[in-house]
Amino acid sequence: GQNIDQPTEMTATEGAIVQINCTYQTSGFNGLFWYQQHAGEAPTFLSYNVLDGLEEKGRFSSFLSRSKGYSYLLLKELQMKDSASYLCAVRDSNYQLIWGAGTKLIIKP
Amino acid sequence: ETGVTQTPRHLVMGMTNKKSLKCEQHLGHNAMYWYKQSAKKPLELMFVYNFKEQTENNSVPSRFSPECPNSSHLFLHLHTLQPEDSALYLCASSQDGALAGSDTQYFGPGTRLTVL
Numbered sequence: 001g002q003n004i005d006q007p008t009e010m011t012a013t014e015g016a017i018v019q020i021n022c023t024y025q026t027s028g029f030n031g032l033f034w035y036q037q038h039a040g041e042a043p044t045f046l047s048y049n050v051l052d053g054l055e056e057k058g059r060f061s062s063f064l065s066r067s068k069g070y071s072y073l074l075l076k077e078l079q080m081k082d083s084a085s086y087l088c089a090v091r092d093s094n095y096q097l098i099w100g101a102g103t104k105l106i107i108k109p
Numbered sequence: 110e111t112g113v114t115q116t117p118r119h120l121v122m123g124m125t126n127k128k129s130l131k132c133e134q135h136l137g138h139n140a141m142y143w144y145k146q147s148a149k150k151p152l153e154l155m156f157v158y159n160f161k162e163q164t165e166n167n168s169v170p171s172r173f174s175p176e177c178p179n180s181s182h183l184f185l186h187l188h189t190l191q192p193e194d195s196a197l198y199l200c201a202s203s204q205d206g207a208l209a210g211s212d213t214q215y216f217g218p219g220t221r222l223t224v225l
Contacts, residue, residue: 008149030210042113042199042216050210087152091210099151 002026004100006088011106012078020073020086020103028093034062034073035087037102043087046073075105083107112136113217115200121223122190130185130220132200140206141183142214143175146197158183159206190224197221 005023012018031050035043049064061074088100113134122128143155157165158177174186201214
């Protein structure tokens with residue numbers, strides 16, 4: 001079966017750096033997405049990776065290793081507003097999106 | 110503002126009621142989706158419409174009935190629901206309906222449904 005694994009919950013301190021990991025086993029690969037979802041709000045698109053390596057967007061970066069079936073989302077200079085759930089999703093060979101259960105990130109002052 | 114709106118934001122209904130959820134996208138996209146989101150579970154894809162045609166129905170019970178009158182509007186009609194159907198129902202849209210790997214889905218804020 002197809003599977004996306006990410007930690008259920010993480011805690012970090014304001015101003016610090018946190019890395020949220022995502023590992024996947026899917027039938028084929030056509031890209032990996034990261035979304036941010038604040039409680040009670042819509043998931044919002046953060047990044048898309050299809051080639052190996054690091055993509056940087058301001059304080060957020062996303063890394064992909066296709067050979068390892070692994071990605072991470074790196075958040076720098078954490079702010080209280082970064083408290084949210086972070087969803088990892090992989091597009092498989094049928095172009096279906098396979099979703100992880102999300103990682104709830106708690107930022108403490 | 111994501112360009113995808115959903116109404117109502119909250120809905121409480123009894124098991125014998127009939128209600129409808131509405132989604133509208135202002136992004137000029139060709140594909141629309143209904144998802145169910147339950148606590149600590151992955152998003153569950155329910156239905157997909159591409160150019161107003163239904164292309165996915167992931168074994169969803171018949172008590173959920175989708176309708177897509179045009180590429181900007183999507184409805185989910187609900188009848189005789191069960192308490193386990195209580196969840197957040199998310200609507201999304203995308204440009205191409207996954208014809209490209211990078212086709213990105215944009216979500217509405219969801220309808221929080223409680224079935225008593």
